[in-house]
Amino acid sequence: MHPIRKQRLQIxxxxxxxxxxxxxxxxxxxxxxxNYFFTPSQVLQGEAPENxxxxxxxxxxxxxxxxxxxxxxxxxxxxxxxxNLRVSxxxxxxxxxxEGEAAIATGQLDQQSVLQATQVLAKHDENYTPPExxxxxxxxYEMKQKEKQQQYQEGYE
Amino acid sequence: MIxxxxxxxxxxxxxxxxxxxxxPMVGSFKGYNAWMRLGHSLSYGQFLFIAISxxxxxxxxxxxxxxxxxxxxxxxxQLPNQYKISAVWAAHEGSLLLWALILAGWTAAxxxxxxxxxxxxxxxxxxxxxxxxxxxxxxxxLTSNPFExxxxxxxxxxxxxNPLLQDIGLIIHPPMLYMGYVGxxxxxxxxxxxxxxxQFDSAWARWSRPWINMAWVFLTIGITLGSWWAYYELxxxxxxxxxxxENASLMPWLAGxxxxxxxxATEKRGVFRSWTLLLAIFAxxxxxxxxxLVRSGILTSVHAFAADPERGVFMLMFLAVVIGGSLxxxxxxxxxxxxxxxxxxxxxxxxxLINNVLLVSSLTMILIGTLYPLIADVLELGKIxxxxxxxxxxxxxxxxxxxxxxGIAVFSKWKATDSKFLLSKxxxxxxxxxxxxxxxxxxxxxxxxxxxxxxxLTLLISLxxxxxxxxxxxxxxxxxxxxxxxxxxxxxGMQLAHSGLAILVLGVGLNAAYDEIRELRMAPGDSATISGxxxxxxxxxxxxxxxxxxxxxxxxxxxxxxxxxNLFPEKRQYNAGGQxxxxxxxxxxxxxxxxxxxxxxxxxxxxxxxxxxxxxxRCIWLGGILVGLxxxxxxxxxxxxxxxxxxxxxxAES
Numbered sequence: 001m002h003p004i005r006k007q008r009l010q011i012x013x014x015x016x017x018x019x020x021x022x023x024x025x026x027x028x029x030x031x032x033x034x035n036y037f038f039t040p041s042q043v044l045q046g047e048a049p050e051n052x053x054x055x056x057x058x059x060x061x062x063x064x065x066x067x068x069x070x071x072x073x074x075x076x077x078x079x080x081x082x083x084n085l086r087v088s089x090x091x092x093x094x095x096x097x098x099e100g101e102a103a104i105a106t107g108q109l110d111q112q113s114v115l116q117a118t119q120v121l122a123k124h125d126e127n128y129t130p131p132e133x134x135x136x137x138x139x140x141y142e143m144k145q146k147e148k149q150q151q152y153q154e155g156y157e
Numbered sequence: 158m159i160x161x162x163x164x165x166x167x168x169x170x171x172x173x174x175x176x177x178x179x180x181p182m183v184g185s186f187k188g189y190n191a192w193m194r195l196g197h198s199l200s201y202g203q204f205l206f207i208a209i210s211x212x213x214x215x216x217x218x219x220x221x222x223x224x225x226x227x228x229x230x231x232x233x234x235q236l237p238n239q240y241k242i243s244a245v246w247a248a249h250e251g252s253l254l255l256w257a258l259i260l261a262g263w264t265a266a267x268x269x270x271x272x273x274x275x276x277x278x279x280x281x282x283x284x285x286x287x288x289x290x291x292x293x294x295x296x297x298x299l300t301s302n303p304f305e306x307x308x309x310x311x312x313x314x315x316x317x318x319n320p321l322l323q324d325i326g327l328i329i330h331p332p333m334l335y336m337g338y339v340g341x342x343x344x345x346x347x348x349x350x351x352x353x354x355x356q357f358d359s360a361w362a363r364w365s366r367p368w369i370n371m372a373w374v375f376l377t378i379g380i381t382l383g384s385w386w387a388y389y390e391l392x393x394x395x396x397x398x399x400x401x402x403e404n405a406s407l408m409p410w411l412a413g414x415x416x417x418x419x420x421x422a423t424e425k426r427g428v429f430r431s432w433t434l435l436l437a438i439f440a441x442x443x444x445x446x447x448x449x450l451v452r453s454g455i456l457t458s459v460h461a462f463a464a465d466p467e468r469g470v471f472m473l474m475f476l477a478v479v480i481g482g483s484l485x486x487x488x489x490x491x492x493x494x495x496x497x498x499x500x501x502x503x504x505x506x507x508x509x510l511i512n513n514v515l516l517v518s519s520l521t522m523i524l525i526g527t528l529y530p531l532i533a534d535v536l537e538l539g540k541i542x543x544x545x546x547x548x549x550x551x552x553x554x555x556x557x558x559x560x561x562x563x564g565i566a567v568f569s570k571w572k573a574t575d576s577k578f579l580l581s582k583x584x585x586x587x588x589x590x591x592x593x594x595x596x597x598x599x600x601x602x603x604x605x606x607x608x609x610x611x612x613x614l615t616l617l618i619s620l621x622x623x624x625x626x627x628x629x630x631x632x633x634x635x636x637x638x639x640x641x642x643x644x645x646x647x648x649x650g651m652q653l654a655h656s657g658l659a660i661l662v663l664g665v666g667l668n669a670a671y672d673e674i675r676e677l678r679m680a681p682g683d684s685a686t687i688s689g690x691x692x693x694x695x696x697x698x699x700x701x702x703x704x705x706x707x708x709x710x711x712x713x714x715x716x717x718x719x720x721x722x723n724l725f726p727e728k729r730q731y732n733a734g735g736q737x738x739x740x741x742x743x744x745x746x747x748x749x750x751x752x753x754x755x756x757x758x759x760x761x762x763x764x765x766x767x768x769x770x771x772x773x774x775r776c777i778w779l780g781g782i783l784v785g786l787x788x789x790x791x792x793x794x795x796x797x798x799x800x801x802x803x804x805x806x807x808x809a810e811s
Contacts (some may be wrong), residue, residue, distance in 0.1 A: 026522055026551070030529055033547035037540035055542060072678055072756075072765055091676045092756030092765045095392070095737045106542075132540050 035106060039136035040078055040085035043113060050109045053118075056085055057104030057133050065099060075114075078103060080136040089117040097122040102133040160225055163213025164304040167254075170206035170261070171294035173199050177264075177287030181280035185354075193280035200268040200283055203290065204261040211258045214303050215245050224311040227251060227303045233317040233733045235704040243328040244318045249452055249468070250303035252331060256448070257293045259332070259339045264290065267343055267368075274364060281350035282343075289342055292475045300468045317733030320705070326386030334379030334406060338444035340372025341413060344420075345441035348434045349483055352490045362424035362433065363797065369420060369437075370792035373413045374785045380406050381781030392739030392754045394674065394769045396777055399548045404527045405447030408520055412440040415516040417788075422509045426571055428500065431491040432513070438487060442480045443520075449476055450527070501573040508566035515559045522551040560618045560662060563655055564625035586624035593620040601772070602671060615666025622659040626652050646794040654787025661780025667773040676756065680763035688770040690751060691715045697755070697764060705729045707740070710755050710764065714744065721751070726766075728755045750774050 037055045038048040048054050057078055064077035064084075072091050077084040087105045097103055097120065107117035177199035184192025214227075218241045223229040231244045231251070246255040264286040271279050297303070321327075347365045351357045383406065388396045397403060416436040423433045449472040500506035526548055530541045568574070568582045594617035598608050630652060634640040641649070673688045681696035695711040707729040714721040724742035731738065741754040749772040756765025 022518065022522075026525060029547050029550050030526065030543065033544045033550075034529070034533075034541045035544055037542070053544070055540075067759060069760065070678070072676055092754075092767055095739055135540075 037104075037132045039080045039083075039139065041080055041083040041136075041139075043085050043109065043115070044083045048109055050111065053106065053108055054115075055104055055106045055132075056087075056115055057102065058085070058136055059133070060097070060099050060101055060103050062099045076103075078105070080133075080139070081141060085113070085115060087115045087117050087120070089120050093120055094122040104132060159213050159216050159220075160222065160304045160306065163210045163217070164302065166206045166209040166213065167294065167298060167304075170203050170210065170257075171291065171298060173203040173206065174287050174290040174294055177203060178284050178291050179287075180284075181287075182284035185277045185280045185284075190276065193276050196280050196283035196287075197268040199287065200261075200264045203287070204258075204265040207254075207258045207261045207294075211245070211254055214251060214254060215242055217304075218242065218244055221315070223313070223315050224306050224308060225303070226305045226307045229307060229312050229315045231315070231318050233315040233704070235732060236315075236318055236323070237703055239328065240318055240323050243322070246331050247318055247322045247327070250297070250301045252335075253293065253297050253301055253452070254303055255332065256335050256339060257290065257297060259335050260286070260290055260293060260342060263339055263343055267346075271364075278350055278354060278356070278361075281353055282346045285346035285349045286342060289346075289479070292479070296468075296471055296475065300471050315733070317704075317731060317736075320729065320731045320734075320736050320738040321390060324386065324390055326382060326390060330379060330382040330386055333375050333382055337372050337374075337376025337379050337413075338406075338409060338447065340368070340375055341409060341437075341441040341444050343368040343372065344416065344437040345483070348437035349486065352434065352483075352486050352494075355490060355493065357430055357434070357494045359424050359427055362420050365437075366417075366420055366424060367792045367794075367797040369413065369417050370788050373410070373417055374788040374792065376406070376410050376413060377781060377785040377788060380410060381778050381785065384781070385778045388774070389741055389743060392741045392767075394741070394752045394754070394767070394771065396668075396774065399526075399545045401527050401530075402451050404523050404548075405450045408523055408527075409440050409443040409447060411516050411520040411523070412436060412443050415513045415520070416440050418509050418512050418516075422506050426500065426506055428506050429510075429513075430494045431487075434491055434494065435487060436513075438480075438483045442476075442483070443524075445476055445479060449473065500571075503569060503574040503576045503579055505566065505569040505571045505574070508562065508569045511562050512559065512566070515555050515562070519552055519555045522555075523548065556662070557614075557618055560622050560658070563658075564622050567625050567629045567652075567655070582625075582628070586621055586628060589624040590617050590621035593617075598670075601667065609670040612667055612670035615663060615670065619659040619663040619666070622662075623656060626656055626659075645796075647791050647796070650787045650789070650791025650794070652787070653790060654784045657780045657783025657785075657787055659780070660776050660783060664773045664776025664778075664780055668771055668777070671772040672774075673770045674767065675769075676765065676767045678759055678763055679766045680761065683763075685768060687768055688772075689716055690721065690770055692753070692768050694764075694766060696762070697758075700727075702729065704733065705731045705738075708755065708758070710742075710753075710766070712742070712753050712766075712768075714751055724751070724753045726753045726755045728757075745775060747775050747779075748772065 035053050035055050036048075037057070040056065040058050042048060043056055048056070058080040059078065061077040061079050061084060065074065066076070067074050073088070074090070074093065075086060075088045077086055079085075087103075087107075089105065089107075101122060104121045105115055105117035106119040106121075107115050110116055177196060180199070181193050181196035184190070184195070217225050217228050218232050219238070221228070221232065221234050221241075223232075227248070227250050231247050232241055236244065244251070246252040264283065267286065268279075268283060271282065274282075344365050347361065347368070351361055380403075383403070384396045387398070388394065416433065416439075419429045419433045419436055422428050423430055449469075452468070452472065526543045529543055533539060533541045564586060565579065565583070568579055594613045597616050598612045602609050602612060633644060633648075671688070675685065675687055677685060679685070679694040681694060684691055684693045686692070691714065693713045693715070695713060697708045697710045700707050700709045707727040709725050709727050712724045712726070714724060722744035724744060726742040727740040729738045729740055730736070739754050739756075741752055743753075744751040749770060752767075752769040752771055754767045756767060758764055
């Protein structure tokens with residue numbers, strides 16, 4: 001082969017190998033570090049995996065925030081209107097965390113289906129609801145409406 | 158009345174921009190000199206009218222005109238005056254107007270300072286900038302009019318500026334960042350004009366370099382300010398979160414950095430021509446993408462204040478036209494621009510190639526990590542967020558490679574470098590770095606926690622870079638510091654920027670290694686010890702600010718028997734919206750920050766408190782500023798100011 005052609009072939013091969021390694025590595029790392037979002041209903045129906053970092057969220061249930069008396073342990077319920085998920089966290093909660101407001105927790109589910117959170121995010125602006133939470137609430141609302149309709153129809157029959 | 162004037166001025170500006178995008182361009186093809194010259198006056202006119210529009214909006218804020226929807230949503234009579242002005246760009250509409258104003262400003266600057274360029278090229282550049290301006294003016298007028306009235310239901314009081322944004326950092330951070338984003342429109346317009354004309358030579362490269370540098374300087378300073386703001390204002394003590402919005406600003410920065418380096422090789426040696434053009438297109442496209450990500454509200458993030466699908470669709474179409482159109486043009490014309498030039502494996506060209514490969518790899522992986530959740534959402538693969546481990550896994554080794562390569566590159570020469578010469582330069586700085594990396598962690602770290610590998614590696618690469626810079630400087634000036642003034646600004650700027658990067662790396666790595674954070678419950682009289690500092694919690698008192706009330710804690714910090722600082726972190730509640738905000742208290746110094754913030758009140762007068770000792774964190778922003786300063790010095794190189802050179806070159810060529 002012509003030496004210049006040979007050099008070019010080597011370069012092309014190098015690029016192909018390097019970029020496939022890069023793409024493979026990137027896909028693998030994305031898979032490892034992509035945290036999926038689950039609604040409380042999904043978690044309680046067993047759709048969310050245990051011992052894998054996930055995100056879950058909804059509205060914080062009124063009166064559900066329980067603080068430990070001697071540490072920063074805290075636990076609370078989040079709801080999508082259908083189901084409640086217990087979240088347990090140790091540390092300082094964000095400023096806009098409050099009962100009846102949206103919150104998203106990142107962490108792993110334990111065997112009692114409690115989310116052991118490593119991070120809790122609240123909305124950053126009064127008029128802003130995280131799209132995931134809004135979505136979850138809507139889904140739950142729609143399901144409720146369907147149920148109601150069904151019950152109504154069943155009653156009618 | 159003022160608002161109508163502003164709205165009207167904006168519409169006139171749109172008309173002028175429309176003419177600017179067409180007349181000089183058509184003129185350049187038909188050879189009508191008068192048409193081409195019109196580009197200048199149109200640029201100035203457009204700048205004037207957008208400035209009038211901007212001043213009108215600012216006046217509406219100053220006069221508390223809550224009949225304007227935008228003002229009523231982002232201001233309040235109690236808001237301190239300086240924030241009334243910065244509130245102009247606190248949300249979507251106003252920040253777009255600021256964007257348009259800055260674009261018009263850059264365009265006017267190009268019109269003013271581009272006299273030495275051939276008229277045809279100049280006309281096309283101004284036309285491309287005018288076309289971008291049309292896009293933004295239309296976007297403003299059609300979907301995001303800041304002058305929209307709330308009539309007849311005019312509120313008596315505004316709903317206030319988001320307290321997070323009531324801060325000096327937010328007065329300067331967005332304008333700086335936008336100056337950078339929009340500044341990349343200039344090299345973009347250059348690239349497009351060159352592609353249209355099919356003319357691309359080293360004069361082009363030399364002429365565009367100071368513009369690339371200036372845009373890049375603003376972006377560097379903007380990102381640094383943003384990081385600093387997030388650090389003290391969000392109350393978590395972090396300086397970078399791999400938040401999509403941060404990535405949105407880092408991506409054009411990486412593309413711009415690659416562009417700055419590749420254009421230097423294009424200017425000096427005529428290599429990487431089409432690659433340079435492509436990078437110019439990328440840098441601006443990524444700036445637009447950043448605007449889209451931040452302003453369309455498709456992200457779940459700190460900055461996603463707006464959520465309006467109409468705007469998102471407009472932005473997406475605008476992006477498609479700009480990126481698609483310019484890449485198409487590049488596909489048609491770009492390859493013909495390439496000139497065959499040879500260089501050997503150890504040349505400076507090769508080093509710059511390594512730089513570009515590493516920067517573009519970082520950029521690609523950030524782009525994929527940032528867009529992946531959006532793509533997955535669209536394809537209904539689930540709602541995903543990509544965590545920091547992904548970004549760190551790639552970004553850290555790539556950056557380490559960059560710093561290591563930088564050290565060698567400084568000794569390399571254009572075209573070819575004797576490999577023996579290059580290898581002979583390695584032992585001394587390597588020895589300095591190894592010794593420093595081995596010994597310094599024993600001095601810097603806690604004696605009981607042992608040797609920190611992270612700190613060691615950080616010192617190894619940053620000392621390596623600093624040592625190579627010092628050795629190269631010594632070879633150039635010896636011990637006679639007066640000779641520093643004789644070195645070119647390009648060289649001095651480069652060395653300063655590279656030193657800044659070494660200091661930044663030092664700050665990042667040492668902070669990662671020695672950072673101590675503790676969140677705990679403290680009652681008045683409690684104390685805690687972190688990294689040798691003792692924190693005494695004295696309790697919390699209510700205080701009143703201009704537009705908020707707050708609980709102010711007092712924490713006394715001592716080290717051994719020595720007093721260090723009294724810190725007063727606050728938990729504020731703003732009067733207007735009732736929003737609660739943490740105001741951290743910081744005792745800053747170059748060697749370490751002491752960072753204290755209040756969490757929430759707990760039973761019996763005790764509070765959740767976050768106590769942090771953050772060694773060398775200031776080096777991150779100091780480094781960032783030095784990097785920016787280096788770029789600024791390089792932009793003032795005398796070569797770029799010789800106006801006649803270009804014309805002479807032209808004559809010599811013909």
